[in-house]
Amino acid sequence: MRAKALGALETTEMTEPSSETITARAIRIGALLSIHSAGSGHPGGSLSCADLLAFIAANELKWGEADATSPDRNRFVLSKGHACPALYAAAAQAGLIPRRQLLSLRKRGSPLQGHPNVLDLPWVETSTGSLGQGFSAAIGMAMGLRHRGSRARVYVMLGDGELQEGEVWEGAMCAAHYRLDNLCAVVDYNKMQSDDLNANIMGLEPLQAKWTAFGWNSVELDGHDPKAIAEAFDAARACRGRPSVLIAHTKKGRGVSYMEGMPLWHGSVRLSDEDLRTALADLGASETFVASYFSGTLWR
């Protein structure tokens, strides 16, 4: 995905709204532009989950298709709600919101709230931003769908630091108890949280053993490898009688040289113009594209 030729971006990925153009690179660029425009936002965790989000949006959801509001649609909940710049960018790629709207992130009156709000954007499925809650809500959706006889599936993405919330393990017990095989959790395991490495804040390991012990079908994968991602989601879909968790090893700040592996870029930070220029160059955006953003003509 990242190997795409320089300059191709603005003509394909960033222009045609169709599920075929939801790429991780477009999500990363959209997320960074929106965070720069907002003057705040969480870049690190938005970049780490971009490959996973691109796959989910393009393959597991019916975004952009006619049945996007069907009661039997597959659902996706971003439980790590602070990574919503990536979610919004994916939605813009799918045509759910105008691309130009990404630049209204966190601004008064914008539906692109600092954390996702379902009353503003129905396709975020539930309001998130307080860690652990989106996971429980997703479990409730999976139970509700089963109760009404629907075969729809529910996907929920959690951060690794989020797993320190006790509510997550209440939910993990519950989903296994009810054998919710229509539920698939994805852990964006970038090893870092707000202040420091998970290991220094509150260690999570052995993480896969924990999920397995809680009764889940757990799969470890490289969360930046499209082939590994596709295989993991196939394995989750094929699993019967248990919920699945995909423990995706990722890199915080993935794709931007100075952010990768730096906890500093977890938090809600201001991206300077120079920061953004470097990041966009790292991601292969053309000079024309960057110039159009700074001149205010992008997506006009």
Next chain:
Amino acid sequence: MIAAMRESAPQLIGSSGDSLREAFGKALVELADRYPSFVVLDADIAGGTGVHHFRKARPDRFFQLGIAEQNMMALAGGFAATGAIPFVTTFAVFCLRALEQARLSVAYPKRNVKIVASHPGLDVGPDGASAQCLEDLAAFRALPNMAVVSPADPLEVAQATEAILLHDGPVYMRTGRSPARRVLDADYRFALCRGRVLREGRDVTLVACGVEVARALDAAALLSTRGISARVVNLSTLKPIDVDLLVDCARRTGCVVTAEDHSIIGGLGGAVAETLASYAPAPMELVGVRDVFGESGEPEELAQAYGLTGLHIAEAAERALSRKRRS
């Protein structure tokens, strides 16, 4: 003068009927066929909340979530998003434990979830302070989009259960642990957002909710022997509050006493005070638990010790009246 009546006051424990929680559990069974879209969530306390009746009658619509209230609350928000109407049932204190889940996953997205809490107030009795929730009305009233209801007797619980089911949006409703006196006539009709005048009076209004409604009626009877005419209002919906009725009470009687089995901070007294301060200021006295925790004991003993009886309400009415005369 009324203080002197303490010694000779009749024991007004009254005929014990169903508890409010039992009435709630039975109402759910009654409503099940007519309203196929509701489900009941429980956190291993069905016998305590009354929903064991529903579990037995409709196991297909009963979901056991274990002792994990935070997950249950947020899960209810997601369950509601699929078109069902979940009743979240547990003790009131455990609703506080899941308050933030109720805030973000129920109230903020306006989910059609009904939170029904048993074991509120000193009415809990012997379990003591850990279980006696004195803060729930204040906490849930502060959540935007959340309606707050506290019915007075088994009849009203049954009617309110159907009314909150028909209301499209999040609701917090209190039931109660102990056997409750019947205070409402058979022709009583609950209406969400409306208070009801149970007894007319000229000199003072006694506004109560939950178990304190019966005690407010006791107080009105005591006051009448002193030549004081008290209007009694059952304000079973604390939010949205019945502004018109409260303004009418303040204007007609000139002073108001509130009574609740809850902290005097932020509950019924707070709600009435906020309303009257804006629309019809009048001398007020607040009967409730005065910013302390409870303790083990029988509910009536605790009501005596913490100042929640009819006598206490009557004494508060005298204080309010004397302030009205001075002003």
